[in-house]
Amino acid sequence: MKDVNKIVSDIKNGNTKPIYFLMGEEPYYIDRIAEYIEENVLSEADKGFNQMVLYGRDVSIDEIVSNAKRFPMMAEKQVIIVKEAQDLSRTIEQLVPYTENPQESTVLVFCYKYKKLDKRKKLYKSIDKKGVLFESKRLYENQVPDWIQKVLAGKKYKIEPKASIMLTEFLGTDLAKINNELQKLLIILPEGTTITAKHVEDNIGISKEFNNFELRKAIGERNILKANQIITHFSLNPKNHPLQVTISLLNTFFTQLLLVHGLSDKSKQSISKTLGVNMFFVPEYLIALKNYPMRKVSQVISFLRDADVKSKGVEANISNEDLLKELIFKIIH
Missing domain, CATH: 1.10.8.60 (Helicase, Ruva Protein; domain 3)
Structure with a gap:
């Protein structure tokens, strides 16, 4: 978010660059920066003649460059935004001659989603010198x-x-x-x-009682009744509660629990820092720590891996509902 704030702050202060290449796996920030440029660089009066939105699937690099080289009409700047620019990935390196000598009165924005430029190539290096390169990384x-x-x-x-x-x-x-x-x-x-x-x-519309968070807590407490209530709810709403997601979250929890078992300092602060979790959730780990010795945790992780394989249809003739019931029984007992 720091990079995003810096880009927005510079634009707000009138310090625009001739090229903004917004790329990466997380489209959210790419869209937010492009929207900010679209809404704020030009006045409403100037936008009519000097702001253009193009789409990668509909234009060529030559057409983009031709538009970018135009001078603005009765304004200091023109803005060109190329959305879905990843559709130009095969020819994107053809931009190099322009990016090495961009039109200073043009603000050219590329929304290059789910991909990124090769840092070893000329295009990346030339944009890095003359404009702004922003990589939007997907959060864990x-x-x-x-x-x-x-x-x-x-x-x-x-x-x-x-x-x-x-x-x-x-x-x-x-x-x-x-x-x-x-x-x-x-x-x-x-x-x-x-x-x-x-x-x-x-x-x-998200249930605060019947979700994976509460299932994890019930398992940690070895609360068989609550765990069974939750998985019954899951079986009635399978689309909202995919088995693979439940298995993945439980695997993360028990893997973290294994890590906590290995800590010499098991204070709340140490657990929070080591696992990168909010202090609010640390008591949940401390309860599970008492209920699941290290050997049992290792066994549970093995159960989870086996269930994951079976949930993908490998060597199993069992429904997801029955597989989850079997898994929870093995974990808690």
Whole structure:
């Protein structure tokens, strides 16, 4: 987010570059930067003649360069935004002559999603000298709750750790989807609100009682009744609770638990720092630590790997519902 803030701050201060090459696996920030440039570099009066949006599938590099070399009409700058520029990946290196000597009165923006330029080639090096190269990296799942917290803080909201975990579990690492759901909450909740799990359940439709977060907690506590209630709910809503996702999250939890077993310092602060988890969740690990000795944890990880293989149809004639019930029974007993 620091790189994004720097780009936006420079533009806001009138320090624009002739080329912005926005690339990478996470489209959210690529879209946000392009939108900011589209909305803020030119005045409304200048946009009519001096702002153009092109699409990679519809244009050639020659056409982009030809437009970029034009002078603005009765304005200091013109803006050209090339969306879906990844469709030009086969010919993108043909930009080199232009990027080595770009038109200073043009702000040329490329939205190059899900791919990135080769740092060893001329195009990367020439843009790096004359313009802005921005790589939007996909966040790991354990980084998303912190991202949610920072985004909301910037809008003067807070969020409970459990609520951010629920959003992450339900929506994954797709920042655009998460942002859309957050916007729904911000419309109905006043500024300064702390978003709770109940807010998420009531307005986004994610159950605060029957989700992988609560299943993990029930397993850690060896609460057989609660675990069975949750997996019964999962079996009634299989599309919202894919077995592979549940197995993956449980595998992460028990792998982390194995790491905690190996710590010489098992204080809350040490566990939080080592695992990179919020202090809110550390008691859950401490409870599971007592309930699952190191040997049992190793055994559980083996169960999870076996279930993962079976869930993909390898050497198994068992439904996902029965496979999950069998897995939970093996873990808890």
